[in-house]
Amino acid sequence: MSMADTHTSGSFAALRQPVFAVLWAATVLGNTGSFMRDVASSWLVTDLSASPTAVALIQTAATLPVFLLAIPAGVLSDILDRRRFLICVQLVLAAVSGTLLLLSQAGALTVEYLIALTFVGGVGAALMGPTWQSIVPELVPRAQLKGAVALNSLGINIARAIGPAAGGLILASFGAAVVYGLDVLSYVFVIGALLWWKRPRAADDALSESFTGALRAGLRYIRASRELHRVLLRAALFFAFASAVWALLPLVARQMLGGSAGFYGVLLGAVGVGAIGGAMLMPRLRRWLDADGMVLGAALLSAAVMAALALAPPQWLAVVLLLLLGAGWITALTAFNSVAQAIVPDWVRGRGLAVYLMVFNGAMAAGSLGWGLVARAIGLPAALAASAAGLAIVALLMHRVRLPAGEADLQPSHHWPEPAMSEAVANDRGPVMVQTAYRVLPQDRPAFLEAIRRLSQERLRDGAYAWGVMEHTADAEQIIEWFMVASWAEHLRQHQRVSHADADLQTEVLQFHRGPDKPQVRHFLAL
Structure with a gap:
């Protein structure tokens, strides 16, 4: 049976494609290890420094490289063999976690080392992000693309549900070295899955682009795509305000709620569980709401959660609130990701998605640092309340800037006739x-x-x-x-x-x- 003839109904239909299923499962495992590593690093920095700025810098170090390197990474994902490129990036990430393992085992970890290694890990994530998203259309038929994008978001949040909770418990029970060691092991499985995937070799193309030419073409496309501009604007504003809860959550858990490392892991795990629940409900939501409605609902729900956390609720209620935050977070992520995937054609997919990831992570990085500084100036509760109010106001105002429907057929039509020529023309002639x-x-x-x-x-x-x-x-x-x-x-x-x-x-x-x-x-x- 051909891919086009495969049954396409249902939210999980993409998992019937064997290669997608294997790579999806490997990604869930790899992300679980990454979340375990991140929760260990975020908690360790609170042991080494009580400054909100130092804590927020961990989040900034993780996301800033994606902002800086997303476009070059997107170019590489469009011109290199994506499978081999991903394997190389996984090796870099494994080396980062291996270094953290050795430093923690030797008792030599400092705030500076944590920030520096988190930054290098962010570089790996910057190189990997556009490529992972770009391979999805290679693995599933077009009819299953939106479902596959939603499954990728679901997979991340399954990892978010398991990784932080497991990381917090293992950190409290066995120490940071064991957490980092398990993260290294997770990369072994991801690399194994990539080696198993026999990606068809691309045909030789006389018109293949150089890095510089591909970069220019990508920037030109991005500058001219008004639909993409609307997605980027909406996403930047949403994540700039919503980043406050992620940047300040370690301090909220420790200082406002009186929790331990295990409780912080439970809070992050609750976000993941809530996201899984939100993903299961999303097919029903799509029957009633378009992408704009889902983003507005997610923003108002997230703002309500942040406002409630500012009141320092009991720990059990904070867990419930984080469940709701997870549902709102995956709804917004899936809405933005699906629209971005749907409006970018295959030839520039890596570059277009790289810019979306750049805006997402740039907003998260700037927002995290900014809200860390605000919290230091006016206190944690006031900073959470201010971010909640800002998110709600911006969501209501920007609801008028409609997201693209993403229903256009972007497959090549090949309807232009060949140019009339009196003699052969060299490819580099121009303009x-x-x-x-x-x-x-x-x-x-x-x-x-x-x-x-x-x-x-x-x-x-x-x-x-x-x-x-x-x-x-x-x-x-x-x-x-x-x-x-x-x-x-x-x-x-x-x-x-x-x-x-x-x-x-x-x-x-x-x-x-x-x-x-x-x-x-x-x-x-x-x-």
Whole structure:
């Protein structure tokens, strides 16, 4: 049975794909080890320093590299063999945990070492994140993509439910060295799963991109994609305010709630359990709410939890509140992730998702540091209350900035004809000017210009660095659309990138053409 013929209904249908199931299970195990490591590091820093800034810096060190390196990581995920790249990153992460193991065993861990090694681990996470997300469309049919994205979020939160609680208990019972050792062991299983995956070798492509060219193309796409801009804006504001609870939770558990390392692990485990419950309810939520409704509900629920934590509730109630926080957190994450996956085409998927991860982690890093400074200035309860109020207000205001539906068909259409050439053209020649001549009746001009300006976004996303439209001075019905591309090879890549959704938009533009033949397309090369 082909992948396309596989039964696609149900939230867990993607797990019927063997490779996805194995890699998903390995990722859950690897993330469980990472959460165990993180809870040990977060708690150890409270032993070494009582400063809220030092505690918040651990969160910042973990997320700042993703902000700094996400775009280069996305470029690498689009131009390198993703399987081999992931194996190399896993080896780096194993080395980080191995170093923490040796330092903790020797009693040599300091705040500086914890922050530095957490930063290196963040570099590994920055390199890994876009690539893990980019391989999902390779593992499941398109009909199962949203379900696979939700399963990835569920897997992270299964690990969040198990890892912190287990990490806190093992830390309290056996010490940090055992926690770090188990994390190293988890990477062995992840690397084994990647070695088992026999990823098809990509065909040789004469138009393959260099790192610099791929970086330019990715930035050009991101700059021109208005749909992606809306997702990034909404995500940045949500995570900047919601980051407060993650940055301050170790201090909330220890100072406000009087808990131990084991209790802190239970709180984080409650977030994971709540996230699992939220993931199970999400198919029902989608029947009633779109992505905007889910993000608004998640923001208001998270704000209510933070406001309640600011009142220093009893420990049992704090656990219940963290269950609710987990449900809200996975709802927001899944909504943002699903939309981002749905609006980015395959050719730039790693780079587009890298920017989303950069914004997510940048907001978390800046928010964590900022709320740590606020807590030092006005106290933990006041900082939590301020972040809760800010999150609720921003969520209500930004609800008017609608998220994209993500239903466009972004698969390549290959409907552009081959350019007419008198002789072969070297790939590095350029720049290239492409002109398309239309004949448009005067009464149709306003509607035509509106349609072709929407088409300009496709030209700019897929390779053009300049675009314009002009009228003929001696013929009012003749309108020329032009765009500039850096090289002949980049224009040929445009032919491969244009999607079915773009083809539909071009059809809309062509309905205004009144010439006897199709619009004339001409190509010009710089001399």
